[in-house]
Amino acid sequence: MHILGISAFYHDSAAALLVDGKVVAAAQEERFTRIKHDENFPEHAIAYCLEEAGITLDDVDYVAFYDKPFLKFERLLETYLAFAPRGFKSFRVALPIWLKEKLFQKDLLKKKLKRYSPNFDWQNKILFAEHHQSHAASAFYPSPFQDAVVLTMDGVGEWATTSVAIGRGNNLEMVREIHFPHSLGLLYSAFTYYTGFKVNSGEYKVMGLAPYGVPKYVDLIKKNLIDIKDDGSFRLDMRYFDYCTGLTMTNDKFADLFGRPARQKEDAPLEQFHMDIAASVQAITEEIVLKLTRSLAAEFNIPNLCLAGGVALNCVANGKVLRDGAFKNVWVQPASGDAGGALGAAQAAYFHHLGKDREIVDGQDAMSGSYLGPEFSTEEIEARLTSAGAVFETLGDAEVIEKAADALASERAIGWMQGRMEFGPRALGGRSIIADPRSATMQKNLNLKVKYRESFRPFAPSVLAEDVSDWFDIEESSPYMLMVADVTKQKQREMSKEESDLFGIEKLNVPRSEIPAVTHVDYSARIQTVHAETNPRYHALISAFKSRTGCPVLVNTSFNVRGEPIVCTPEDAFKCFMGTELDNLVVGNCFLRKEGQDKSLQLDYKNAFELD
Structure with missing residues (x-):
């Protein structure tokens, strides 16, 4: 069927x-x-x-x-x-x-x-x-569960904004809903709008900005904007929001509450105020999600939790739900x-x-593994790259891994396109930009010279599943990059008082661990565990990198620049390669060096796409 x-x-x-x-x-x-x-x-x-x-x-x-x-x-x-x-x-x-x-x-x-x-x-x-x-x-x-509590949180569907279902076997029964206009997703989007980012795409920037701030506005938000009950249900005071009646998310009453108007442009300066606002709405979100999951675990006595909806992409909150332990097992839909x-x-x-x-x-x-999209044979890749004007060599399976690992160990940034494209917003080693996480400058350089986006945004580590607990405070698998955990204490570098007192963004330049390129300012990381069963080639590459460096971790970010969708075809990959400061491109078994390409094919991707 x-x-x-x-x-x-x-x-x-x-x-x-x-x-x-x-x-x-x-x-x-x-x-x-x-x-x-x-x-x-x-x-x-x-x-x-x-x-x-x-x-x-x-x-x-x-x-x-x-x-x-x-x-x-x-x-x-x-x-x-x-x-x-x-x-x-x-x-x-x-x-x-x-x-x-x-x-x-x-x-x-x-x-x-x-x-x-x-x-x-x-x-x-x-x-x-x-x-x-x-x-x-x-x-x-x-999900891998026969029975589970299913929590969905997003902006709004037809009427529901938060819902609970119980899954048993092939049956899924919706048992509870919170209705529009009371929405955790829209609350987060309102603060996304207020801090100057695009609604429906900039929410993850707010999440990434939050660790630079202090959640000093939590009490103000709870006193005026939202009433949170002990079971995690909530109601918003709609006098502060404009999404029911206007063309914006917040209104003047919202701005007056925080003492200044919304940040109007994405390229306007980010101040400590905006970081504190981001930290505050993130704290509110985590409080609601934890109260919801704790009350659901107590009520239904089912050890398994499934999450979906846009709010389930908040991997910081997901990590706290996992560590909280109210549910023994947590599975999040990657899309x-x-x-x-x-x-x-x-x-x-x-x-x-x-x-x-x-x-x-x-x-x-x-x-x-969420590898459900298109893939291309070696013959197709060769023909498409040749037609695009690319200069490449086709290597054997083992040789392409060895050369890519050598390039990574030399701090060269690689566009990595292998196998089937990922389904969902995360690149998981099928359409990824990868690099050496040990480099103290890699995070800033990738943001500014390759992704052409805000320097504060963190990158995720891809780590061999068998080594994850040696480097991060997590025992469970996280194959879809939807759980956040801290770098282990043994791998952390304690910041001095002078370093800790730096203005938020300036903390970027201070190494915080043995893998600074994937360690956020609060020592956290958005983890992808890589499994030989679902992505054997990516697993082999990280293993080869580990054999050279002793480090079973790579920087992994999506293969695109800000405002562009993740690449799909070999032509997309070559264009992005030629429009950025990537050093190498590996598409299937085809290996490309930037210095070997026709300079007339270089593109300027810096301003090719709108801010996302």
Whole structure:
């Protein structure tokens, strides 16, 4: 049985394909169109999924969409009526778009999909899941658990902003919801907007900025903006927010509360104030998430927790949930945002709607390491690189690992494109920029000279799974880079009083451990454990680096510059290589050196894309 899942028309459109319940392909549309967070109908992602399975749409049994447009439209109308006449301007902007494109989405989907299969039975074979049901399904069904509590937290679906489901076998029952406008995701987005970053993409910058600050505004936020109950439920005071009635997230009352207006431009100076604001909303988020998980663990007495929704990408909060121990086991969907809704809709259709049996193999999850996107043969890579004008040598499997490890040990930064592309926002060794974590200047140089983004943003370590506890305070696997833990005390370097007293960003220049390029200012790191079972080539590379240096860790960041989607094809990789100060590019078995390339093909990526 073939089920195609689709998410589209809001942000991060994607497609996913199940064959007899197994995830065989999944990808975001942005990777093909090169439009960051592309919200359009995912025709390229769909085409890829069908091609990967060797089928056409005529072979698909059901198409599942990730939310219910009529319920979203109901929320729009009821919100306007609740706040009228305030908000008429935003309502006037939104209504024509809904009437033209979103309200009648079933007809729109049928029209789009008829191009693939004019005779498909769309009336009976297109299914709609609720938004949070899709998120919950994407978290539970691929998890390694037979039974689990499933917590979904995001901005808003149809009405739900936080929901709880109980998964048992192939059944997933939604048992509790918090409704719009009370939203942890939108609270975080409001502070993202207030600190001058883009909503729906800049939230991770706030998380990265938080360790530079002091959470001095927590009491002010709790006194005025949010009422948090002991069980983690909450209510926002909507007098301070504008997302129900306006075209911005916060209003003048919000600005007056903190004593200054919102930071207007991303390139405006970041002050200690903004760092303290980031630290404060991060602390509030962690408090809510921990209260929720503790109360759910006590109530349901199930040892396993699954997380999804945009808030589940807050890996700092995830790490605290794991260490808190209220749940023995925690699993987070690697594509926790709306892209993962495509997968969840398909899985909800297969397991819940159709009642198909679910199998768990040896306690492993069903995401195949999240390597679910396109891959290219050596012949395809050679032909595509040649057509792009690249100068390269094709090496044997062992030799390419050895040469790449030698380059890394020489502090050369590498664009690394291998195997299938990752599904979700994290690069996991399939489409990564990698480097030596021991270098005291690597983090700053990668940010400013390769990624062309803010210098404060941290990089993640990829570490051999078998060595993780020697370097980080974590015993569990973290294959999807969704858990944060500290570097072990033995590897840390204590900062002097003078170094600790430095202004936030200046702390970047102070090495804090034996692997300073992946150690944040609070000694934390966003960890990816690398497993030989799911990514043998990346595991072999880190092992070769370890044999040269004694260090089983590499810097890993996504293979793109800020504002650009992660690379998908060999051509994308070569363009990014030639537009940045990367030293080497390794695509499959093809090895490239920057100094060997045609200088006329150099690009200027520094200002090629908008800030993300």
